[in-house]
Amino acid sequence: MKAPSMRMGGLLAAPAVLYMVVFFVVPSLILFVYSFWTAASYRIVPDFVFSNYLNSLMSPLFWKVTINAILIGLVTASITLVLAVPVGYYLVYVSRSQVILYLILITWFSSYLVRIYAWRTLLGTSGVLNTILIQAGIVDTPVGVFLFSRFAVAITLIHIYLPFCILLVVSSLSEIKKDLVDAARDLGASPLGAFFRVIAPNAANGLVGAFMLTFVMVAGDYVTPQMLGGSSGQTTGLLIADQFRKTGNWPLGAAQAFLMFLVSIAIYFAVMGLGRATGLVVKRRPIGKAGG
Numbered sequence: 185m186k187a188p189s190m191r192m193g194g195l196l197a198a199p200a201v202l203y204m205v206v207f208f209v210v211p212s213l214i215l216f217v218y219s220f221w222t223a224a225s226y227r228i229v230p231d232f233v234f235s236n237y238l239n240s241l242m243s244p245l246f247w248k249v250t251i252n253a254i255l256i257g258l259v260t261a262s263i264t265l266v267l268a269v270p271v272g273y274y275l276v277y278v279s280r281s282q283v284i285l286y287l288i289l290i291t292w293f294s295s296y297l298v299r300i301y302a303w304r305t306l307l308g309t310s311g312v313l314n315t316i317l318i319q320a321g322i323v324d325t326p327v328g329v330f331l332f333s334r335f336a337v338a339i340t341l342i343h344i345y346l347p348f349c350i351l352l353v354v355s356s357l358s359e360i361k362k363d364l365v366d367a368a369r370d371l372g373a374s375p376l377g378a379f380f381r382v383i384a385p386n387a388a389n390g391l392v393g394a395f396m397l398t399f400v401m402v403a404g405d406y407v408t409p410q411m412l413g414g415s416s417g418q419t420t421g422l423l424i425a426d427q428f429r430k431t432g433n434w435p436l437g438a439a440q441a442f443l444m445f446l447v448s449i450a451i452y453f454a455v456m457g458l459g460r461a462t463g464l465v466v467k468r469r470p471i472g473k474a475g476g
Contacts, residue, residue, distance in 0.1 A: 301411075341402045
């Protein structure tokens with residue numbers, strides 16, 4: 185019975201796997217090969233050099249925007265996850281209504297650019313936020329630091345990616361039965377204690393996945409930093425995009441993309457290591473080896 189079910193599972197997964205191989209794995213491998221080539225006068229020259237990686241690692245601009253992208257990504261992903269967890273908890277364990285979930289999904293009906301322009305209007309010198317501050321007598325002149333800053337980029341990306349994070353949190357919490365939470369409460373655990381002792385360890389992989397997906401999307405975003413970041417809110421995604429669009433140096437852009445990929449992998453292992461050190465992430469043993 186097991187072999188036919190495995191074959192059926194393989195057949196069902198084959199179209200998705202084939203799609204990912206053709207349209208993701210193969211282009212990524214081609215891009216990786218490009219990273220060792222050179223470019224001259226908007227022409228890509230087949231070669232095998234490490235200069236693209238070395239030039240990127242020795243570039244102060246690359247490190248500046250990369251550190252900026254990491255900071256914005258970590259702050260945005262952390263705040264987004266902190267906001268998503270209570271909403272996910274409410275949707276899974278408290279509310280039986282799906283109204284809030286539908287409202288979250290409705291936010292995707294608005295365009296990505298429309299939401300960026302909306303925040304640009306809110307944070308501008310003549311925007312809603314400055315108008316409220318002036319009318320309240322808090323400031324005399326419009327505050328210009330709200331727009332074209334890390335703050336503008338972070339708050340906009342939190343708004344954009346919060347629905348994604350909420351759905352991932354809901355999915356991870358749905359695997360944990362409410363009976364476990366009730367049992368922890370009956371044994372004297374507070375609601376916060378039940379979350380950290382029961383929910384967080386069992387949903388750790390899903391929560392880390394939600395955090396990392398948000399981080400990767402934020403750190404790689406180049407539209408929002410371009411429109412709201414100014415000089416202090418630039419990210420590696422924008423720098424990489426400029427290599428492909430403006431300078432025509434695809435090999436250098438490919439090398440920077442893979443360096444950012446390595447940075448994301450390093451941050452993932454750092455987050456998992458921190459989770460295991462604090463006890464929130466528990467290494468699960470295979471079911472077959474659970475017994476003595």
